[in-house]
Amino acid sequence: MSAHCQLTGTRPVFGKNISHSHRRTSRRFDPNIQNKRYWLPGEGRHIRLRLSARAVKTVDTIGIEAAVARIRARGERV
8 A cells, every 4th residue: 555644645755865975775754644543523433544644643633523524625535
C-alpha cells in the first residue's frame, strides 16, 4: 500500500542524498504514516485510518466526524 495520508493527502516526496564528495543519489522522504482506529459515534462503529502524525493531531483538534467528512469529500472510502 502506498505511503499516503487519507486526511491530508500527504505523499512521499523525492530528493537527493549528497555525499561528502558531493555525489548525488536519489532518495525518498516518506510521511510518518500511522494506522489509527477511531470510534465513529454517528455510525456506531470503529474505523481504521492511515494518517500522518500531523493528521492525527488534526483529528484531535477538529474531531473524528469532521475529519471523516473531509476524507469523504476527497473521494476516499471510509
